[in-house]
Amino acid sequence: MERGGAEIISAVYRVIQERKAQPTESSYTAKLFEKGIDKILKKVGEEATEVVIAGKGGKREEIVYETADLIFHNLVLLGFYDIDPEEVYAELRRRFGMSGLEEKASRQE
Numbered sequence: 001m002e003r004g005g006a007e008i009i010s011a012v013y014r015v016i017q018e019r020k021a022q023p024t025e026s027s028y029t030a031k032l033f034e035k036g037i038d039k040i041l042k043k044v045g046e047e048a049t050e051v052v053i054a055g056k057g058g059k060r061e062e063i064v065y066e067t068a069d070l071i072f073h074n075l076v077l078l079g080f081y082d083i084d085p086e087e088v089y090a091e092l093r094r095r096f097g098m099s100g101l102e103e104k105a106s107r108q109e
């Protein structure tokens with residue numbers, strides 16, 4: 001059965017948390033955790049830059065691919081701090097329907 005958007009993000013996040021708790025030799029995620037927060041942040045930065053480059057190039061396939069890499073590494077960052085993606089969804093829900101300017105004003109309160 002194919003998973004929806006939030007479902008696949010939750011499923012990947014669960015695997016990330018499993019790799020953190022039970023690292024295996026063959027796991028890329030476990031290697032990232034072993035190297036620590038600086039390595040994870042470096043990957044988030046690199047993948048974000050790759051999204052920028054792909055965005056400039058304008059090739060849909062590359063934008064999709066690099067965005068998936070960025071989302072994955074961002075999930076590893078959340079995993080490092082035990083922040084469930086549900087917390088991000090809740091923040092998006094809070095913002096939904098607000099204008100961007102209204103949201104900006106709410107940050108300054």
Ligand SMILES: N=c1c2ncn([C@@H]3O[C@H](COP(=O)(O)OP(=O)(O)OP(=O)(O)O)[C@@H](O)[C@H]3O)c2ncn1[C@@H]1O[C@H](COP(=O)(O)O)[C@@H](O)[C@H]1O
Pocket residue numbers: 012015016019026027028029030068069072
């Ligand atoms: N979604 C991903 C995912 N996206 C990207 N990547 C890895 O991210 C890396 C990004 O490529 P780069 O060339 O930038 O990095 P690299 O050269 O491999 O690494 P560095 O030398 O820079 O550290 C690749 O090795 C990809 O395989 C991912 N690795 C894992 N997942 C998910 O995590 C699950 C668990 O994976 P493992 O932890 O490997 O078991 C998988 O089943 C997937 O669902």
